[in-house]
Amino acid sequence: MSQGFAGRRVLIVEDESLVAMLLETILEDMDCVPVGPASTVDEGLRMAQDEEPIDAALLDVNVAGKQVFPVAQALKDRGVPFVFSTGYGEGGLPDEWRGQPTLQKPFTEAAVRDALIKAMGLADV
Amino acid sequence: MKPMRAHGVSAPGTAGTRLIELAKSGGLAVDLASAFDASPNPYVLLTPDLRIAGVNQAYLDVTHTTREGLIGQPLFSAFDSGPGDEAPENVRQVRESLERARDTRQRDHLALVRFSIPVRLQDGREVFEDRYWSATHTPVLDERGGVVFLLQHTTDITELQRLRQQSRRTGAVTALDSILGGAVLVRAEQVQEANRRLETERNRLLEMFMQAPGFVCVLTGPDHVFQMHNPAYAQLIGHRDITGKPVREALPEIVNQGYAEFLDSVYATGEPHEGRASQLQLQRTPGAPLETLYLNFVYQPIRDSAGAIAGIFVQGHDVTESVRAAERQKLMIDELNHRVKNTLATVQSIAMQTARSHADPRTFAEGFQARLLALSHTHDLLTRSHWEGAGLGSILEHETEAHGAHRVSVAGPPVPLPPAAALSFGMIFHELATNAAKYGALSVPGGRIMVDWALANQANPRLELTWREIDGPGVIQPERKGFGSRLIERNVRHDLAGDVKLDYAADGFVATFSIPLDREQAT
Numbered sequence: 133m134s135q136g137f138a139g140r141r142v143l144i145v146e147d148e149s150l151v152a153m154l155l156e157t158i159l160e161d162m163d164c165v166p167v168g169p170a171s172t173v174d175e176g177l178r179m180a181q182d183e184e185p186i187d188a189a190l191l192d193v194n195v196a197g198k199q200v201f202p203v204a205q206a207l208k209d210r211g212v213p214f215v216f217s218t219g220y221g222e223g224g225l226p227d228e229w230r231g232q233p234t235l236q237k238p239f240t241e242a243a244v245r246d247a248l249i250k251a252m253g254l255a256d257v
Numbered sequence: 258m259k260p261m262r263a264h265g266v267s268a269p270g271t272a273g274t275r276l277i278e279l280a281k282s283g284g285l286a287v288d289l290a291s292a293f294d295a296s297p298n299p300y301v302l303l304t305p306d307l308r309i310a311g312v313n314q315a316y317l318d319v320t321h322t323t324r325e326g327l328i329g330q331p332l333f334s335a336f337d338s339g340p341g342d343e344a345p346e347n348v349r350q351v352r353e354s355l356e357r358a359r360d361t362r363q364r365d366h367l368a369l370v371r372f373s374i375p376v377r378l379q380d381g382r383e384v385f386e387d388r389y390w391s392a393t394h395t396p397v398l399d400e401r402g403g404v405v406f407l408l409q410h411t412t413d414i415t416e417l418q419r420l421r422q423q424s425r426r427t428g429a430v431t432a433l434d435s436i437l438g439g440a441v442l443v444r445a446e447q448v449q450e451a452n453r454r455l456e457t458e459r460n461r462l463l464e465m466f467m468q469a470p471g472f473v474c475v476l477t478g479p480d481h482v483f484q485m486h487n488p489a490y491a492q493l494i495g496h497r498d499i500t501g502k503p504v505r506e507a508l509p510e511i512v513n514q515g516y517a518e519f520l521d522s523v524y525a526t527g528e529p530h531e532g533r534a535s536q537l538q539l540q541r542t543p544g545a546p547l548e549t550l551y552l553n554f555v556y557q558p559i560r561d562s563a564g565a566i567a568g569i570f571v572q573g574h575d576v577t578e579s580v581r582a583a584e585r586q587k588l589m590i591d592e593l594n595h596r597v598k599n600t601l602a603t604v605q606s607i608a609m610q611t612a613r614s615h616a617d618p619r620t621f622a623e624g625f626q627a628r629l630l631a632l633s634h635t636h637d638l639l640t641r642s643h644w645e646g647a648g649l650g651s652i653l654e655h656e657t658e659a660h661g662a663h664r665v666s667v668a669g670p671p672v673p674l675p676p677a678a679a680l681s682f683g684m685i686f687h688e689l690a691t692n693a694a695k696y697g698a699l700s701v702p703g704g705r706i707m708v709d710w711a712l713a714n715q716a717n718p719r720l721e722l723t724w725r726e727i728d729g730p731g732v733i734q735p736e737r738k739g740f741g742s743r744l745i746e747r748n749v750r751h752d753l754a755g756d757v758k759l760d761y762a763a764d765g766f767v768a769t770f771s772i773p774l775d776r777e778q779a780t
Contacts, residue, residue: 148599149681149751153743154606157613171751194595196677219598220591237598238605 136254137162137245143189144169145176145203146217147196151237155190158241162248172196176203180210188252189214190235190244193224204229213251215244301409302397305359307332307352310406319413320374339373339385347372350453351392358394359404367392368445369414389418471574475559476504481520481569483507493550493575495541510540510547520569523556527566530556532573534580551580604629610740627691628684631656635683639676647679648672649720653708656686660699665690669710672720672774681752688741689724689768697766698729718775719755724768734761 142164146152152169159166167183170176173195180189180203189207191200193216200216207214217235218224225232233251235243248254293300299316301309309327317324320336327335333352338344350370358365370392373385390411397406466473467487474486480503491497499507505517514537519530532554538547554573561567607628615621634655638647649672657665674682690699698704710722735742742759745768749757755772 147677147752148603149747150603150606150610150684150744151599152751153747154602154609157609169751171754219595219602224591238602 136252137164137248139163139165140187140252141165141167141183141185142248143167143176143179143183143186143207143212143214145173145179145189145195145200146192147171147194148192151192155244158244161241162245170195170203173198173200173203176200177206180206180212186210186212188212188248190248191216193218193220201226201229204232213253215247215251299411299413301332301411303332303355303407303409305404305407307355307407309335316411319411321376336372336374338371339375341373341385341387343371344373353456354392355394355407355409358396358407362396362398362402362404364396365394367394368449369418388413388415390414469572471572472554473570473572475568475570476520477568479521479524480504481517481524484568489574490571493541494539495543497540508539510538514538519556523558523569524566527558527560529558534576549577550575551577600632603632607632610744614740628687631683631687632680635680638683639679644676646673646675649674649682649710649722652679652682653686656683657690657706660690660694664699664704665706665708667708669708669722670712672710672712678753678772681748685745685748688745692741693726693729693766696730697732698726701728701730704729712774717773720770720772720774722770722772724766724770726765726767729765732761732763732766 140163142159144152144155144159144166146155146169149169149171152171156166156169167186168176168179170179176191176195180186186207189203189212191203191207191214193200204214204216215233215235216225216229217237217239219237225234233247235247293311294313296313297315299319300313301316302311304310308329308331312322312324312327317327322335332355333348338347347370350367351372354365354367357363368391370390371387372390373387375383376386377383391414392412393410395408395410396404397408399405466485469487470489472487472490472493474490475484476482477484482501482503483499486499494508497507504520505512511517516537519532522528523530532552534551534553537550537552539550541548552573553576554571557570557572558566559568559570608625611625611628612621615624635647635652638651638655639645641647650667650669652674653665653667654662693699693704693706698706705727707725707727708722710720713719713721738746745759746757749755749770749772753772755770757771758767758769760767760769
């Protein structure tokens with residue numbers, strides 16, 4: 133579909149399998165390769181540190197009652213762009229993560245795409 | 258009168274020396290008593306509870322009474338000011354003055370008071386005679402400063418008052434009037450009345466502070482010494498003894514919390530300080546850990562007549578409950594928002610995935626609605642338990658009852674499931690039952706399903722569950738995984754951190770599950 137996304141490996145951290153499945157479907161439609169999905173913060177952290185390569189990530193903020201920020205920090209340290217997904221909106225993020233591209237649940241395919249473009253600094257295609 | 262000196266001045270044997278010796282030996286007491294009795298001024302000596310302990314002759318004369326009839330009697334039983342309308346008020350004025358003298362240990366004056374006394378007429382009848390008095394009440398203290406007696410000195414000024422009223426009625430302010438001290442009396446009367454009003458007002462204010470629902474205290478001086486506090490304040494600080502103590506000593510736990518510093522600053526600058534839902538750690542029970550409270554309060558400087566700051570007036574109320582309620586409400590709204598948005602995302606996912614496996618809008622609607630209802634059923638179960646969880650058996654029953662309870666047999670111990678796992682199992686059983694109804698044992702008459710489960714590994718419990726279809730049509734392995742089987746596999750692995758095997762055996766479909774029940778321990 134779009135050259136910018138073709139073959140890009142995108143990590144998913146999301147505790148709800150149905151939501152994770154939706155993200156996978158959307159990513160596959162964009163010709164991306166879903167990585168994961170991780171259903172806990174620990175699993176997400178392991179993948180964020182060990183998986184090679186990761187081009188981007190979609191992170192649910194509240195993963196099974198825990199906050200996803202350690203995963204976000206690990207990705208930031210690796211220079212991997214990421215998007216938060218949350219039911220709370222950007223206002224629900226702590227100050228240090230404000231301004232990070234954020235997806236509001238429930239989300240459309242276009243919203244996922246736009247947030248990834250913003251995070252990865254790709255030209256809209 | 259100058260005090261007499263014990264030695265050196267008078268020659269031995271003079272009258273003065275003898276008097277001093279007599280006084281030293283204690284024999285003078287008799288003489289003082291006769292001096293008291295001989296005085297032309299009427300005196301009564303009262304105990305602190307206002308009983309008559311002694312009277313002199315002048316008093317007996319002026320009140321037409323006898324010593325025997327008075328000693329030991331409460332003053333206001335002996336003299337109740339008669340049956341007149343004003344009697345209670347007259348009694349009250351005298352009683353207040355006596356109590357003031359006793360409580361303050363200071364002499365108290367009553368410039369003018371009306372008080373009726375009984376007089377026996379010649380024919381033997383007793384009538385009350387209106388009389389006007391001027392009274393002085395003096396506390397008699399022991400060496401430790403305690404009040405042992407109250408001395409009442411009364412002057413009958415009835416004649417003076419009559420003359421004054423007469424001259425007032427005629428409208429003439431006569432020289433006689435001024436000579437008789439009428440103007441002075443009027444002024445004294447006015448001052449006394451003003452004092453009485455002030456006293457009443459002061460008591461009313463104090464009463465208001467004491468009964469205020471909020472806490473109130475008055476601190477005095479640069480060290481903020483507790484001068485007065487109301488019961489609400491006492492309750493706040495756990496009824497500690499704080500009166501007369503500086504704040505830092507009385508409530509040591511507040512020292513590093515900024516409050517003593519605010520007081521210092523109010524005292525130094527005269528600027529009031531206001532706190533809103535201000536957090537405070539307070540010792541409310543001796544020996545117990547500090548309690549966290551939230552207070553609305555004001556520190557207001559109190560200035561003396563010269564405008565200098567003399568102390569601080571503290572008032573406020575405990576808003577801990579409303580702060581806590583607001584916190585709980587925010588948490589609940591955040592949690593609700595999180596759940597609703599996640600549920601919507603789940604529904605969205607179901608819609609999208611269902612749409613992909615149905616080209617026909619009608620079958621899409623059927624499949625989508627059935628899945629939505631399965632989700633809703635589990636929500637109903639959870640709502641019944643206030644979202645604490647649901648039992649595996651009831652979830653299974655809920656999702657299969659539409660296909661005929663007799664066709665599905667279940668066997669296993671009770672397994673309580675937390676909300677997230679309950680929702681997962683609801684969707685899993687829905688997909689299994691739907692599949693069985695479409696292609697498996699429930700698609701033909703006589704086909705049955707057996708579900709049995711057990712708990713393995715007590716220390717780290719796992720649920721081992723088997724869904725077995727029997728007497729159904731021949732089973733053919735599907736060419737590609739449908740949404741239903743993907744949903745089951747994903748739910749088990751992702752949401753439940755367990756394993757599942759879907760076996761399309763020729764004589765009947767079998768699904769075996771192995772799920773850790775304590776996920777915290779399992780991961």
